[in-house]
Amino acid sequence: MENERGFIQSLREGVDVVRMIFFMEAKKAFKKSYSNKGEKFQRLLAAAVINRLFGTPNPEHPYKEFATKHKKLIDEELSKVPERFPELLIPLTDALRIHFLCNHCEGMPDFSAEILARAKEAGILIEDRDTPLPKGFMNLVYKIGKAYGLIQQSGNDNDNRPDAL
Numbered sequence: 001m002e003n004e005r006g007f008i009q010s011l012r013e014g015v016d017v018v019r020m021i022f023f024m025e026a027k028k029a030f031k032k033s034y035s036n037k038g039e040k041f042q043r044l045l046a047a048a049v050i051n052r053l054f055g056t057p058n059p060e061h062p063y064k065e066f067a068t069k070h071k072k073l074i075d076e077e078l079s080k081v082p083e084r085f086p087e088l089l090i091p092l093t094d095a096l097r098i099h100f101l102c103n104h105c106e107g108m109p110d111f112s113a114e115i116l117a118r119a120k121e122a123g124i125l126i127e128d129r130d131t132p133l134p135k136g137f138m139n140l141v142y143k144i145g146k147a148y149g150l151i152q153q154s155g156n157d158n159d160n161r162p163d164a165l
Helices: 001-031 039-054 063-069 070-078 086-104 112-123 133-146
Strands: none
Touching: 001 039, 001 086, 001 133, 039 063, 039 070, 039 086, 039 112, 063 070, 086 112, 086 133
């Protein structure tokens, strides 16, 4: 049971890497689109879009207030993800599916199906893409995480890390 929890935690960390990459890219895009709104607004919008996509609303101030006040804008920006970030659709699709599987394994409420449906409706979920196997997902995460500087390569790593899965 402990191994399973550690395995699920590793997968969730992989999902978090994809979320962070999306956050970084969204922040950059919103800096251009909402230059008149300021950095705090751009950051809050990027966080709200990623939280809406993954069904993980932040209940803390100021995130909750921002999400409530700008719900329409958040949904609008969510619908623009496929055209604005086409290079992230594969990692987002895989991360959403792994997120769903982790929630299912941990017996979390079945709102995960709603998350996948919302992503499908927004054109983010690539339906004909197979659900990733954990090792394949973690290898994808490792590659893109390294490319974005979120994962550091140690001296004995190779490009096929993490092969422990």
